[in-house]
Amino acid sequence: MIRRYFRKGIEADDKADASPVTIADREAEAAIRELLAAHAPGHGIVGEELGRENEGAEHVWVLDPIDGTKAFITGKPLFGTLIALLHRGKPVLGVIDQPVLGDRWVGALGRPTLWNGSPARVRACAGLSLARLSTTGPQYFPPAAARAFGAVASRAKLLSYGGDCYQYGLVASGSIDVVVEHGLKLHDFAALVPVIAGAGGLMTD
Template sequence: MTPVALDDFVHKLATVSGEAILPFFRTSLGVEDKSRGRAFDPVTAADRAAEQVMRYLIKQHFPDHGIIGEEFGDEHRDAAYVWALDPIDGTKSFIAGMPAWGTLIGLLKEGTPVYGMMHQPFIRERFFGDGATARYQGPAGERLLHARDCKRLEDAILFTTSPLLMDGEDRAAFLRVEEKVRLSRYGGDCYAYCMVAAGLVDLVIETGLQDHDVIALVPIIEGAGGIVTDWEGRPATQGGRVVAAGSRAVHEAALDILNGRAAG
């Protein structure tokens, strides 16, 4: 797979998934709760339609590749190349009519994220990267993405989807970081990570992520000069507790507080 062919193919996946999703957005679509008694975890026909069309194209063009998907599970996860698909990251925003959601398309090579895209078809924005560079395409044109080199946690802008998604111990650690930053905001899901790559947000802290929630975002943020790890500083490919930052200084300061190495 050449870089040009990969780029073209991922853009094709973004286009067809967007075409599957948009007819459902801001309509009276049915919502299924797949939480089984836990916190509300919605899924819609739009999620399933988008993942189905992406899976079809991947199998048609790359039958030896594996797939990790939120709605239809994993196939050939031990393949050299594995796609990670989250058709609507931010389904709760989607069903509320808010545009803070996106389609995540990631590619692993031997377990390492090598390409990622976040596509927001309603706003017509695409953020994509290969770990070395990252780009934006949208109504504002096309440009390279560069994370902000924020030097101090006290000057940082922090996002999380919601502290209520964290358990008590993790929420307390998060709040200690939140007390230090200049500004914190909630919501955003995948969009907050792309704003790190765009140099508008300095830090995202989350817990409980799945691998398909984060694989696509790693090459975008790293391509823009940022860093993504778990709370222990290890690769975040498996999801779980994740910290994304535009600068190493902010990333290290956040990890120190989260792990009790510095006072909040």
């Protein structure tokens, strides 16, 4: 569904927070919700585009149909679909799916993370001076956080920009060592937690 809109010149609308949303975002989330209604009735859903329902349930799915909509509408295959399952508020299952490149990371509590069906593992890195550091973009940091990020980035061996959720998959499979972001919401990070943990990594605020 998402692939058929990629690089097709579709228009984007502005949400209340000025972030973009497209027909691909809305249709993808609607399709996931339809599947959940059929296979997980009674579970709650928190979606970035279509709101919340039954969010007090023991099991709640958290959906971000296109994490990285700006990358999507500018034709860069660095976005992804994020799907998480919370059990009593704790992320126990996470999926990062990049439909154009065909990459998928699946993490489940207590199990090794899989990257395209094979075990994924973070890269051994002895310290920040040897680390490959990434962030979506410096423009997302307010002044105080930007200074803190700059202090960290200045000590890293390599700094790269861009990637949204895709960069976390690359942490899990050993291409990136550290990702630093600011202001992530539940739909931005819930799926990432089991993926990173199952690959031997750590997420922290």
